[in-house]
Amino acid sequence: METIKKYLETMFANLPRTPEVIKAKDELWQMMEDKYNELIAEGRSENEAVGIVISEFGNLDELAETLGLEQAVEESHELMELEPRRQLCMDEVRDFLHAQMARGSMMGIGVLFCITCSIWVILLSDTILEMIGVLLMLIQIALAVGMFVFAANRHAKWSYIYKEPCSIDFATAEYVASEKERYSLGLKGQRTIGILLCATCWLPAALFDSIGLTKLNIMDNIVAVMLLLMVGVGVFFIVNSAIVRASFEKILKINNEKTMGSQFVDAQKVLYENPRLNNLMSVYWPTITCIYLSWSFLTFNWGSSWLIWPIAGIAHSVIKKNLGCTKQA
């Protein structure tokens, strides 16, 4: 049954995504499924049944005539000749995703090292080891730069995925979509922890201050180190999850978005009827973040400024409900 499904998906992959084509695919699937089930019920082996169903399927050129798709089919043939899409195989895509995960952690650690490089100087200041602190800082920066260069070098190998038109078959798209699903919770968790760490990096300072520990000079330094570590680890999680997420998206969007092969692209993406509102909404969350950060830093009113998030969340869903229209899958 899987084989038949894949066969049908592959046949349709280069056809335009129109209601007629989607309906035709569903109907043909219905017939093939019925025929397959009956053959199995008659006692045929799975292989035999699949063979019969596929051999009696016919060809799409015939369908094209009646669906008014001659032009589309011809165009897709032409497109294949004019601008051949490089077909990525499943192993290649798997390697790419693994490489992106490695790159994510490497870039994340690089940024972490950059942010936290000064902790040595802070910790060892006013001691005889001050020079060693500076040395350690320089070593850490060098390591971070090394990681960036290494990651960029390894990444260059995959540049064709970004520059050349590529395509993937149905089985690969399905694999990537399931991998994305599998990692999705972890990635969301990482991002949330990252944002939380950054947003609460001032907590140790406030805590130490409230119990009067900051009178000691050494505590000031420790507070600064904790702040840097929290921001560093937070940014690591944000960078890592963003890179991995982007790699999944990249592969899933690789097929021409007007064809049936692109079915895994965000079906839930909300579009607003008014194009200006559409542009406005695309910067909604970054704007809220800016307002939150500037308000908080200007007034140091962290205790109540977080209220902007629930308010913004409610406002967002109200706007989406009233003015948005979900893009047809």
Add this chain to the structure above:
Amino acid sequence: MVEISSDVIRGYNDTMILYILQKAPSYGYEISKQIKQLSDGKYIIKETTLYSAFTRMEKNGYIESFTAAPEADGGGKRRTYYRITASGQQYYKEKCEEWNLTKEVVEHFISVEA
């Protein structure tokens, strides 16, 4: 072994489908199964051919589609059913007459016995 040339049979796919729908509304696989049975397994209609015929005839108003679950295995999965319209009946009659004429004409030129 002789096989039916798809060019020749093409003009009569509609006739076969309408003949079956004339008796009762039916759906894709059921129709293709009946065509196979009525022709003693000598003609197997391709899925794409069948679907093309459905869309073409629906556009011309010869048949109508509706969704329903098969009565036999109650609560079975929902399928697209097709039923013949009045103009479909008319078209079917014309196709039958056309075939009788075609057969009569071609028959005069067939000398090798099967």
